[in-house]
Amino acid sequence: xxxxxxxxxxxxxxxxHTWPELSGxxxxxxxxxxxxxxxxxxxxxxxxxxxxxVGEVGQGEALIALRADIDALPLxxxxxxxxxxxxxxxxxACGHDVxxxxxxxxxxxxxxxxxxxxxxxxxxxxPAEEIAAGARQFIEAGVLDGVQAxxxxxxxxxxxxxxxxTRAGAFYANADKFIIRVSGxxxxxxxxxxxxxxxxAASQIIQGLQxxxxxxxxxxxxxxxxxxxxxxxxxxxxxxxxxxxxGTARTHDRDVRAGLEARVRxxxxxxxxxxxxxxxxxxxxGPPVLVNDPEWTRFASEMAEQAGYRVQTADLHLGGEDFxxxxxxxxxxxxxxxxxxxxxxxHPAFNPxxxxxAPAARYFAQLAQQALLHLNARCCDAILT
Ligand code: NI
Numbered sequence: 001x002x003x004x005x006x007x008x009x010x011x012x013x014x015x016x017h018t019w020p021e022l023s024g025x026x027x028x029x030x031x032x033x034x035x036x037x038x039x040x041x042x043x044x045x046x047x048x049x050x051x052x053x054v055g056e057v058g059q060g061e062a063l064i065a066l067r068a069d070i071d072a073l074p075l076x077x078x079x080x081x082x083x084x085x086x087x088x089x090x091x092x093a094c095g096h097d098v099x100x101x102x103x104x105x106x107x108x109x110x111x112x113x114x115x116x117x118x119x120x121x122x123x124x125x126x127p128a129e130e131i132a133a134g135a136r137q138f139i140e141a142g143v144l145d146g147v148q149a150x151x152x153x154x155x156x157x158x159x160x161x162x163x164x165x166t167r168a169g170a171f172y173a174n175a176d177k178f179i180i181r182v183s184g185x186x187x188x189x190x191x192x193x194x195x196x197x198x199x200x201a202a203s204q205i206i207q208g209l210q211x212x213x214x215x216x217x218x219x220x221x222x223x224x225x226x227x228x229x230x231x232x233x234x235x236x237x238x239x240x241x242x243x244x245x246x247g248t249a250r251t252h253d254r255d256v257r258a259g260l261e262a263r264v265r266x267x268x269x270x271x272x273x274x275x276x277x278x279x280x281x282x283x284x285x286g287p288p289v290l291v292n293d294p295e296w297t298r299f300a301s302e303m304a305e306q307a308g309y310r311v312q313t314a315d316l317h318l319g320g321e322d323f324x325x326x327x328x329x330x331x332x333x334x335x336x337x338x339x340x341x342x343x344x345x346x347h348p349a350f351n352p353x354x355x356x357x358a359p360a361a362r363y364f365a366q367l368a369q370q371a372l373l374h375l376n377a378r379c380c381d382a383i384l385t
Contacts, residue, residue: 175320
């Protein structure tokens, strides 16, 4: 289909794409979304955050939420599209512009059938997903109060357009960050015996960390640990007195996550001690494992089949997604929709297929409407029994 509605959503997506904003700074994005929602006469709810928007359609007790994220990344675009970013060094390289257009479309479609809705649909345009802050801020602000189930999407460049994938239970990973600092004693490079070599100590710790993941955990546990930066030394003839390095750990299980942190801490301390150095570890928990509710996941997949998607069971994902915070509070389902981009997420040449937008908007409008019917039926079954 290529209706005026479809073309409008693509035009809006392109406008968002041209003017991307970083996490927590989405002021112009919020203003644009507000203008488009207000033009459609959609009620906007107050919230205390500087950016982000919450719209609501319908009336009644039953309440479903749909969520889009709206922030961009500190990346210089190299996709070659005519509507490329006009803000140097900032790019919608994760497709949050696409997600926003999808949920904007869903809001408009729901508004058209507002009188027939069996409850309310709250549509969240969430800021600051990339820094895993926005979902928590929305929760703390009470934006989720009264919501009975929540749905959201991420585009998936590795899947063809018209393909839908999700899974019940664990889906996206615990995405943690850690920083390790090794302190020793600086010395002349020609006299290492007069110092404590922190570069050698740090190298041993890094090697140890890699064998830890392969030797200390079950081969079927999903975990990965990557060191992504090392900061040490300034010149060629001085041994630095300290080294700082860090990276990320991804897991899908609470116990594996806790076990990994404990093992990393012990290894860092003891390897440093063996080298005569000292080490500190700071572990920053990122978004937790995203756990989809089995019933709503089945429901969302059935709706996708009815909407004409090729429906697959998704593999475990090693990325982090702050939608996980919502699913700690209430049931729901997060799903992937194919965006068929040769370049992946967070790549400067990322270029999702816009043909996914309007069908996904129709899908989420239908999903929300049917989920309200489902909630009503569930309530009345309970009363009858
Ligand atoms: Ni993303």
